[in-house]
Amino acid sequence: MDVIVIGGGIVGVATAYQLRAAGHRVCVVERHATVAQGATYGQGGTVLPTPLDVWFGPTFMASRHTAKNGVISKTGFNGPARQFVKQLAALQDPEAFGRQYARLRPLIELSRETMADMEARFGLEYEQANGLLYLVRSAQEWEQTQPALGLLRQYEVPHHVLSPAECAAFEHSVPTDPAFAGGVLFDHERTANCPLFAKLVKQTLDTEGSVQFMFGCEVSAIRLEGQRAAVELAPRPGAAPRSREVDVIHADAVVVAGGYGSLALLERLGLRLPLHPLRVHNLVAPIAHEECAPHVAIVDSVKRIAISRMNHRLRIAGGAVLQSAAQIDKPLGEALTKEALALLGQATHDWIPGAARISAALPWEGVKLLSPDGLPVIGNVLHPRLFVNVGLGPAGWGLACGSGKLIADLITGGTPDVPADTLAALRADRFQ
Incomplete structure (x- = not known):
């Protein structure tokens, strides 16, 4: 055909x-x-989603404070935008979250098999790197991640639940001060360069x-x-x-x-x-100090900010802005853009201080579609x-x-x- x-x-x-x-x-x-x-062009490095970073569920937009959930809600929401948020909020219920992830999981596994076949067939090299370390800040947020951890056990996804001290021992760039709740390590999940x-x-x-x-x-x-x-x-x-x-x-x-x-x-x-348009941002920053750079990708699992290394640079992706669909074709505005990029810079400072030269980072902004389920x-x-x-x-x-x-x-x-x-x-x- x-x-x-x-x-x-x-x-x-x-x-x-x-x-x-x-x-x-x-x-x-x-x-x-x-x-x-x-x-x-601006895709984050994470290749396949886990229950900890799908854009729905108990940790997604669970807080109205942008500093906590990593999603900036622009004022002036219209009816469709409010309805969209309401529908996504229904999936914060652990049982609803589990049912929806169960529907997505076969697509994840089919994608894994399909990519493996393509790599083997053509010997593709696109800056692949193994290892994802998801980090959680507060005890309350750690509690919100429990349904996702339950799904990892249910589907026998290889992972390791780590204490803060174990996170820092595994990844030297992560500081234990200020204190955080813990992390989840995926040895075999990957990051890679999507445009490449x-x-x-x-x-x-x-x-x-x-x-x-x-x-x-x-x-x-x-x-x-x-x-x-x-x-x-x-x-x-x-x-x-x-x-x-x-x-x-x-x-x-x-x-x-x-x-x-x-x-x-x-x-x-x-x-x-x-489907609702979602503005997302990223920063590509040169590594400031090699001894501070992570050797695996770091993901803030509540703010959904991913930090992955690609050669001598770090890609920091996230900083989502949710607004009325009617506004998506207009420039975001300097203040909101700065706020979104500041989320990325702050996450980098919090989790891998000294690793990136944020002042020299190249910013990017794009639009992705998110469905209400x-x-x-x-x-x-x-x-x-x-x-x-x-x-x-x-x-x-x-x-x-x-x-x-x-x-x-x-x-x-x-x-x-x-x-x-x-x-x-x-x-x-x-x-x-």
């Missing part, structure tokens, strides 16, 4: 790879000049000549015609005047994997997904030939490899490698 993938971020590239592996002819349409230039991974996968597809990439092209509309589909391309900026004919690319199927930009395309077709939207919508792969959120970019495999299975007509209840929980019609 001929398949068009809208979006050249990690989700679009991973989907294109899986579609090509399934024998389809693929065209990726991306508005930027190359892959991994949007939200993918996306570019390497693109290179393998270029080498095989199996996938066409159309850069600098923006999709203005999707057409659904009988048993086929098509996309309309907007005129390129600065293009010479031309006839009123619209550039149209026809295909047997279309996959919408364009992140935040996907929402408007789907709304024009009559599908309004209740914490799960992505993956599957067929509106028409037999239209598919979506969006809303994977900030936790774990490796999920894109599993979601791409699901999409390829659905388009090919094969049986997806996840249970039926997981597949149903990922479908768009769950919101109806």
Whole structure:
């Protein structure tokens, strides 16, 4: 089949790879000049999410104080934004959290297997590093993490619960003063460079000549015609005047994997997904003192700030800002940007003091989509030939490899490698 993938971020590239592996002819349409230039460019290093850092559950937005939960809520919330927060708050109940994570876990494991296959097949090297140390500040926050620790035991996920002294003994950069509650070590979970991974996968597809990439092209509309589909391309900026004919690319199927930009395309077709845009930030800072730098990634499990080392620099990701969707296309404002970046700088100072030169750090801001039930939207919508792969959120970019495999299975007509209840929980019609 001929398949068009809208979006050249990690989700679009991973989907294109899986579609090509399934024998389809693929065209990726991306508005930027190359892959991994949007939200993918600023991805945190954590490859796959654990129960401690999924963006829902007992520790997510459990406090209204931004200094405690790591999410800044901009004033001026409208009804949809308040409703979104209310729906996510329902998953703070430990039983609801456990049920929802159980639905997500098969996608996590499928992603792990899919990535391992890709690495083995092509020998990809994208700054992978083993080891994640999740740290918790207060006794109250430690209590809030107990449902997540219960899920780790339930699913027999290899991990070690550490006292503050054991954390400091394992990771010399973590100070024991001021006191904190404890930590959880994952020996085998990884961090890696997501933009580099996306570019390497693109290179393998270029080498095989199996996938066409159309850069600098923006999709203005999707057409659904009988048993086929098509996309309309907007005129390129600065293009010479031309006839009123619209550039149209026809295909047997279309996959919408364009992140935040996907929402408007789907709304024009009559599908309004209740996904909420979330501004996230990161800092890439040079290492100030080698003896202070961590040898494993550090994650503030309540503020959801991840600090991962990549060669001679540290990537500090998090600093989320939640606001009305109507405001997301406008500049955030200097004060809020400073507040978000200050969260990242403070977390670095608290957990690995002296390790990073924050004054020389390069900031980044982008938009990711978060669903009101914490799960992505993956599957067929509106028409037999239209598919979506969006809303994977900030936790774990490796999920894109599993979601791409699901999409390829659905388009090919094969049986997806996840249970039926997981597949149903990922479908768009769950919101109806």
